[in-house]
Amino acid sequence: MVFNFNLLDLACFIPLFPLLAFVAVSLYAHRDRKLSHSLVIGGMLVALLLAQIVFWRAVTLPVGGGGRAYESVNVHWLVAGEERLTLGVYVDPAAAVMLFIVPLLCLTIFIYSVGYMPFDAPQVDPRYSRFFAYLSLFAAGMLGIVVFNNLLAFFISWEIMGTCAYLLLGSWREKACPGFDEITPREAGLKAFVVTKIGALFFMLGLALLYTEVGSLAYRDIFNPETLKRLASTPFLGTSTATVIALLLFGGAAAQSAQFPLHVWLPDTTEGPTPVLAMIHAATMASAGAFLVVRAYPLFQAAEVGVWAIGGVPFVAFVGAVTALGASLIAVVQHDVKGMFACSTISQLGYVIAALGIGAYTAGVFHLVMHAFCKTLLFLGAGSVIRGMERGRQQTHAYEFEEQEDAEGEREERSFDPRDMIDMGGLRWRMPRTFWAFLVGGAALSILPLITISFWSTSERVQGVGVASVNVLSRPDFWMLIVAAGLTAFYTARQLFMIFAGPPRTGAATHTRESAPSLTRPLVILAVFVVCLFWLGIPADFPLIGGLIPNWFHDFVGSAIGAGAQSTARLSGGGIAAHLQFPLMMGLAFALGGLLVGWLVYGLKPMRAGEMDRLEAGMRKLHLGWLHTGLRKRLYIDWVYRKTFVDGSIWLADALDRFDCGREEGARGVLDGLVNGVGSAGMVLSDAVAWFDTRVLDALVNRLAWVFGGLSNVAGWGDVHMMDASVNWMGVAARQVSTGLEFFDLRVIDGVVNGIGKTVRSLGGWIRPIQTGRVQRYLLIAVVTILALVLTFFMILQLNI
Amino acid sequence: MIYGIPLEWYLILAAVLFCIGIYGVLARRNAVVTLMCIELMLNAVNINLLAFWRYLEPGGALGQAFVVFVYVVTIAAAGVGLALIVALWRTHATVNLEDVNRLAG
Numbered sequence: 080m081v082f083n084f085n086l087l088d089l090a091c092f093i094p095l096f097p098l099l100a101f102v103a104v105s106l107y108a109h110r111d112r113k114l115s116h117s118l119v120i121g122g123m124l125v126a127l128l129l130a131q132i133v134f135w136r137a138v139t140l141p142v143g144g145g146g147r148a149y150e151s152v153n154v155h156w157l158v159a160g161e162e163r164l165t166l167g168v169y170v171d172p173a174a175a176v177m178l179f180i181v182p183l184l185c186l187t188i189f190i191y192s193v194g195y196m197p198f199d200a201p202q203v204d205p206r207y208s209r210f211f212a213y214l215s216l217f218a219a220g221m222l223g224i225v226v227f228n229n230l231l232a233f234f235i236s237w238e239i240m241g242t243c244a245y246l247l248l249g250s251w252r253e254k255a256c257p258g259f260d261e262i263t264p265r266e267a268g269l270k271a272f273v274v275t276k277i278g279a280l281f282f283m284l285g286l287a288l289l290y291t292e293v294g295s296l297a298y299r300d301i302f303n304p305e306t307l308k309r310l311a312s313t314p315f316l317g318t319s320t321a322t323v324i325a326l327l328l329f330g331g332a333a334a335q336s337a338q339f340p341l342h343v344w345l346p347d348t349t350e351g352p353t354p355v356l357a358m359i360h361a362a363t364m365a366s367a368g369a370f371l372v373v374r375a376y377p378l379f380q381a382a383e384v385g386v387w388a389i390g391g392v393p394f395v396a397f398v399g400a401v402t403a404l405g406a407s408l409i410a411v412v413q414h415d416v417k418g419m420f421a422c423s424t425i426s427q428l429g430y431v432i433a434a435l436g437i438g439a440y441t442a443g444v445f446h447l448v449m450h451a452f453c454k455t456l457l458f459l460g461a462g463s464v465i466r467g468m469e470r471g472r473q474q475t476h477a478y479e480f481e482e483q484e485d486a487e488g489e490r491e492e493r494s495f496d497p498r499d500m501i502d503m504g505g506l507r508w509r510m511p512r513t514f515w516a517f518l519v520g521g522a523a524l525s526i527l528p529l530i531t532i533s534f535w536s537t538s539e540r541v542q543g544v545g546v547a548s549v550n551v552l553s554r555p556d557f558w559m560l561i562v563a564a565g566l567t568a569f570y571t572a573r574q575l576f577m578i579f580a581g582p583p584r585t586g587a588a589t590h591t592r593e594s595a596p597s598l599t600r601p602l603v604i605l606a607v608f609v610v611c612l613f614w615l616g617i618p619a620d621f622p623l624i625g626g627l628i629p630n631w632f633h634d635f636v637g638s639a640i641g642a643g644a645q646s647t648a649r650l651s652g653g654g655i656a657a658h659l660q661f662p663l664m665m666g667l668a669f670a671l672g673g674l675l676v677g678w679l680v681y682g683l684k685p686m687r688a689g690e691m692d693r694l695e696a697g698m699r700k701l702h703l704g705w706l707h708t709g710l711r712k713r714l715y716i717d718w719v720y721r722k723t724f725v726d727g728s729i730w731l732a733d734a735l736d737r738f739d740c741g742r743e744e745g746a747r748g749v750l751d752g753l754v755n756g757v758g759s760a761g762m763v764l765s766d767a768v769a770w771f772d773t774r775v776l777d778a779l780v781n782r783l784a785w786v787f788g789g790l791s792n793v794a795g796w797g798d799v800h801m802m803d804a805s806v807n808w809m810g811v812a813a814r815q816v817s818t819g820l821e822f823f824d825l826r827v828i829d830g831v832v833n834g835i836g837k838t839v840r841s842l843g844g845w846i847r848p849i850q851t852g853r854v855q856r857y858l859l860i861a862v863v864t865i866l867a868l869v870l871t872f873f874m875i876l877q878l879n880i
Numbered sequence: 881m882i883y884g885i886p887l888e889w890y891l892i893l894a895a896v897l898f899c900i901g902i903y904g905v906l907a908r909r910n911a912v913v914t915l916m917c918i919e920l921m922l923n924a925v926n927i928n929l930l931a932f933w934r935y936l937e938p939g940g941a942l943g944q945a946f947v948v949f950v951y952v953v954t955i956a957a958a959g960v961g962l963a964l965i966v967a968l969w970r971t972h973a974t975v976n977l978e979d980v981n982r983l984a985g
Contacts, residue, residue: 162941852981855914859906 087149090133090168090226093178094236096122097185097219104212115208119215120189126222127182137175150228150299157231169228169298173373173444177225180448183608184362184455185218187601191459192354194597195466210250214358217243221363224370229297230286233374237335238279240364245272247358248351267347271359274344278334278368285327292320298374307381325382328375329395336368336428339402343717345425346409349417349498353462356417360424361454369431369447376440396436400556400563403429403528405714407566411573412694412710415498416461419574422713423524424454426563430531433556439531446531452612453527456520456605461498463513463594463602464506464578468497471590497587500574501692504685505583509591514579516602521571523609525670528564532557532666565669572677573694581685890931898924911968911975915961922954 100122108114137149149170156166170178192214196207216239223236248268262270286296292310293301300306310321332338337345348359359365372379372395379395403426410422427450434443496502507514583589593599680693690696698707712718740751849860897920904917926947933943965975972980 853977854980855906855977862902862906 087133087136087170088151088168089129090170090178091151093126093129093133093182093226094219094222096125096129097215097222098122101212101216101219104208104215109208109212112207116189116193116211119211120186120193122215123182123186123189123218126218127186130178130182130222133170134175134179137170137172137178164229164231164295165297166232167228167297168226170226173370174225176444176448177370178222180451181218181221181225181362184451184605185214185221185358187605188354188357188362188455188459189214189218191357191462191598191601192352194595195354195462196352206250210247210352213243213246214354217247217358217363221367224367228299229295230289230301230374231296233371234279234282234286237282237331237367237371240367241272241275241279241335244275244348244355244359244364245269247355248348250352250355251350262347262350264350267344267350270347271344274341275334278331278341281327281329281334282331282371285324285331288320288327289324292324302375302377307377310378311381319382321378321382325375325379326394328371328378329398332368332371332432333398334368335371336365336432337402337425338368338398338429338432339405340716342402342406342425343713343720346418346421346713349415349421353417353458353465356421357455357458357462360421361451361458365424365428366447366451369428369435369443372432372435373440373444373447376435379435380438393436396433396556399429399431399433399436400559401429402426403433403563404559404566407563407570409710409713411566411570412692412707413570414500414692415496416464416500416574416578417458417498419500419570420454420457420461423567423570424450426567427454427524427527430528430560430563433560434531437556442531446527449523449527449530449609449612452605452609453520453523456516456602456609457524459598459602459605460513460517460520463598464503464510464517465497466594466598467506467510467513467591468503468587470592471587472497474590475586500577501686502585503578503583503588504581504585504688505579505588506591507579509583509588510593512593512599513602516599516606517575517579519606519609521575523613525568525571525674526613528560528567529663529666529670532560532564532663561665561669564666565673568670568673569677572674573681576677576681577686580682582687584686584688584690887931887935890927890935894924894927894931896924897921897927909976909978911965911977911980914977915958915965918961919954919958922950922957926950 097119100119104115104118108118149168151167151169154166155163157164189211192211196210220236220239220243223239224233227233227236245268248271249265251264289301290296292313293306295301307321310324311319313320315323330341334341345360345365348356351359406422406424406426406429410419410426413419413422427446431443431446431450434440434446583591680697686693695704695707698704709715738749849856901917901919901921901924904920905914908914908917929943929946929950933946937943968980969975974980
């Protein structure tokens, strides 16, 4: 076989280097902190270079038959009897784009982490090296998801990420005091793990069904038109197999990318370190969920999920839209910098899912990619702000502690949290570089939904199904997304003003200084990328700035599903119908409105120290305080889950425990009762037997003895008078005999019995030292015995032969 | 390619792993390490199962099925073992097996 080397084959080495870095650090280099993070960053750097090569090669790849996808030679990977699973790489435009961003973002985050967790500080994190090792494994998992060519490898990488998220979220597991959301990091990690496992269960069921139906999990086999047609026409559970599989896969995606109702884990991840958040929310984990929908997009198209609709909206799109709206509502009232971004992540991924659900493939991928960039930038910026606040706090403590004994200082003393935006303010001049990066990220974030909405009007499915675009206004998902766009702009503005505008509201904010270059440089790099990349994806029909440069992104990614040609044709056709502009205009109006309201509420007159959050105050005034509280509590969904699932399983465990051994002192559980019952039944039985013995049997025996006594008295009379002489003689003889017997009894039999007793006792005394109570000694004896037996066995065998 | 490696090598590897496991179980004081060594022994058995299956009966997937079954049992055992260690920690505040000798007669 001639092996045609293609540059794209390099793709299979991309996940390898972070993986190697993980192995090297966790096995060999973990004692040397500096070496550890250098290894991890180096591994990622190599991955980045390879990924860039692959990306540019993929971009220049000619459009073949079946879209612009490349698949490498497969190797046999899992061989189970007749079944063979193969492993290879699969690079289509979506994967290429992901390959462009993921290593870049990961590398930025890694470099940032070095600055964020100073390794030469006195109170350095004891798990510093491990932290970097996990980060590296995390990145390897994500890269694996992107490059491999079958769903099983996808699933394995996916689970690697889930585990890493759990491990990394527990980085600060000593932190026992409840943080902002009253959940400890340990619990947050556990929650994330459990909720994503629910999704993994769906995913796995989907995979099993898919494998049974298709006999392969490779994309090439699943996503070819014939297979899809067959899957769509096979009836299953009252609908088609394709639908069931798509729904199961979507269950997995929904849990991973935190879609309603499985979104609960994501907001709590804010308890983890900020770089980890950037990994989970932006660069890798949550994006992977949406990427699953991107991957399985042909399946979703073939399935009836689109038809299986709520209010005329395809199911997937509906879930996405509800999530986008709900999460952005929750984000509006957050005080925690990171918590707000977490909700924003959920909301933005809702957009991605909604876009994919209505068939706007390109829009979905673009949103996914750009969101990853913006959110990484914002998270890292938030980390910089938090570090700044912490440092400011230390300064305040060092110099002004005595002066702060007034009521204000007391308040701050009790409830200081470096993440609380209420305590910030005026950081614009104190952290200029962070501010600009934040501004770029925030602006990009608030424009992003707009671009997606503008794609919406030209989405493939909306056109393909023949739904006239003017009908857009009658669709609930459109309105939800539009409102969410407004809210996105509003909460971004709110945050920017709260953190950076006005006077500093606490001593800590006053003493904040710009973070070290190791933190701000990644921010600058990311900001530059965000600005540059945005131009690539702006749709041609965007007002004013659209069409200045060709919409390269749409053509490239769209070519995966054959939509690129269509878009090009439309472009060359010149212009676009005016009614298609309408949704975009609406979105623009809402977003600008959101920004304007944000400015009016927070920017026009900056908040003063000790002032209540304006939004909260306003809602209180409008008698909407209950709504504010509800949103702060994330619409009570966590609470409901806690009350039902968590408390339910605790109750079940308690019930089982009670069933087993009983909770209270003296009370007995059923199982214990049963066991004890058997015991006491035995005792009662033996009591009864004893009673029978002493009362009935003894009485009988006594009575018999009495009868025989009487008889013997009678006989005695005859005896004394008639047979005494002979009997006396016999008695003497018998006495002699019995004396002999007694001697035999005392000496011989007793001797034997006592001898046995003594032997057993001395044996016990001899064995006693072995009974140390140490299980390992017992095991040792068992092992030695077995060895001795085996030896004997072999010797016997030898002798016989 | 795989047949280039003789079966015995796998068996030797498994035996070595098993011995390491036994040594660990007998000699190490830490309950967690002991548990890990037990897992090691089970995995040595798994290697044997797989090697025999691959070399002697490569037709069906019996060896793999066995190994998966062992995995399930192993995981259950690890769960119970870790729960025991946690319970040990809570009651005795130690995971050192030397200090746990309530079985002493």
